[in-house]
Amino acid sequence: MKRKRSRKGAPGIVEVAARAGVSIATVSRAFNEPEKVRGPTRVRIEEAANDLGYIRDRMAGTLHNRFSGTIGLIVPTIDNAIFAELIESFSARLLDHDRTTLIASNGYDLAQEVPIVRSLLERRIDGIALVGLDHEEVPLTMLSQRDVPIISIWNYQQDATIPCIGSDNHQAGSIVTEHILNLGHKDIAFLFPETTNNDRARNRREGAMRAIAASGLNLPEERIITCGYNIETAKRITRQLLNDNPPTAIICGNDVIARGAIYACHAENIPVPEKISIVGIGDFTGSSSMEPGLTTVRFHARKIGKLAADVIVNMSETGFDPSPFSQKVDLSFYDRGSTRRLN
Amino acid sequence: MKRKRSRKGAPGIVEVAARAGVSIATVSRAFNEPEKVRGPTRVRIEEAANDLGYIRDRMAGTLHNRFSGTIGLIVPTIDNAIFAELIESFSARLLDHDRTTLIASNGYDLAQEVPIVRSLLERRIDGIALVGLDHEEVPLTMLSQRDVPIISIWNYQQDATIPCIGSDNHQAGSIVTEHILNLGHKDIAFLFPETTNNDRARNRREGAMRAIAASGLNLPEERIITCGYNIETAKRITRQLLNDNPPTAIICGNDVIARGAIYACHAENIPVPEKISIVGIGDFTGSSSMEPGLTTVRFHARKIGKLAADVIVNMSETGFDPSPFSQKVDLSFYDRGSTRRLN
DNA sequence: CTGAAAGCGCTTACAG
């Protein structure tokens, strides 16, 4: 069933060279190292290329210099407010660098990264950005064996074994927890996603737990609830919680869960924050507009995405020594309407 | 600053051939047309490839057969619930087809599509999916000149000039409007995004307007409000509206705007649906979980994404006659809690 | 079923 695509009229470097009256070597230089081509020659080449509607075949060049101008991005999910801003800013910034984004999602299943990485390597990516620090050995080895630079994004850990750009999830967890504790809450529930293979969720939870411990509070086991990543699940679990044994505050592992929790309170006619305080983590699009506005800690997703794009391009161009590329992006806490002092 | 990436230890087809004791031609066949290679030979080659950790260079093959195994996807925005499910399902399905997604967003600016398409063509995409039917001539010509198949996704129009897979936005607009009219509402406001260069929004609005006209109702000019694409803007504009001159129903161009409108009602203490009915279009993730649940018409985004992936792969493999590839995906109306009969 | 050889569209030392 395979067909061979015709080149049709599409002109190549040969046609451009002929029209400009130069060799193909000079045409190539005019694009890649314009400073090495005499002004008038360059102009003639550019005109010829324009007239013919020439579009370079970068993949042909890749064969030679090993750069495809393509960067891989693997996220846990696309269908979720969590990474939307990150993906958008990362890919837009790459376009500014004349790079293109090859995107894939692993569906929160790290085993999926093996075939994805293979698929990306077959397309000769110049570098790759992976969300988080939890990854299997195999894909990491496949990448480093081929000298493909890796950047981990979203989570920042000082002792990370791969260069990372992101925020301190540990700190995010403790910030919101301390806020709740400072408001005098003692009966607190945690609504956190599964932490296996998810360093972001794990660090947040650890940070939250540590803040609890530091305060001397003792949180009973049943107050630590594992909750799926979607609004509907969070809403259902929270309604159950409200019916069984409502706490005075709920600390949510992210804003998506917090949104579900707030909807649950609406559904059960429990006023937020009068009867119950709710905090999220992330500050996703829409969190500030909710009623009540969600108290949360902001991950500056666009900043992280942009930085990561700059860094991965830089790494691919210069070769790299991982360590100096790690960067911590500060968090911002927003005290909006969804929490209040316990009275 | 350019460095040359070493191949390092990464084995190529030559090494695999040597280890398997065959020619590189046979190795190539074993991957591309396995049925042409004798069983035992194939096994030896597969073992050799595995042992060496061989990863094909598809870009080298592209040079010859013109297929990169890469498909472009241009959406108006990534940072938005609107296209999240579409992107996720499209790219996941492409991965099943052993294709990879090159993603880019145009920020609702069609002029951006020229550099984006150029960038994708330089990477030798095998096909491209574009959201909507409004596009400039230039990028479309660039693509068809190079025989790159195009599929328009999200909007379906019978007389579209490019093959399209999506739902009837016209119908979506009329469905929600008729629902509101059937509930007895007469004082209705429209909250629609800018319709220039946006066929989806335009069709929805036309469908809504037609339903209004068919009912004999006369909608005053000031009831037709243009509203930005984000929750915050929608909330602000709706609050203004509620203060100035509240209608009994608001028809929103999409669920994002509807979400903002509902939050505005919460903020102004106007109960939905008791005092005001609100409908959206789209049924994005989260719309069913809101309080009240959003009455809206569902675009089956995952179905569209999956279908589009199948079709574009098919088009790239078989050559194509555009017309038979168009497909209309039915809408589903959900009457949830945000609307009620006027009394 | 398998191999030797030409060639895909570029880039890059190497000369000049």
Added chain:
DNA sequence: CTGAAAGCGCTTACAG
């Protein structure tokens, strides 16, 4: 500053 030529890692007729 420019050109002729080799070569990047594959695929594909063409022979055998």
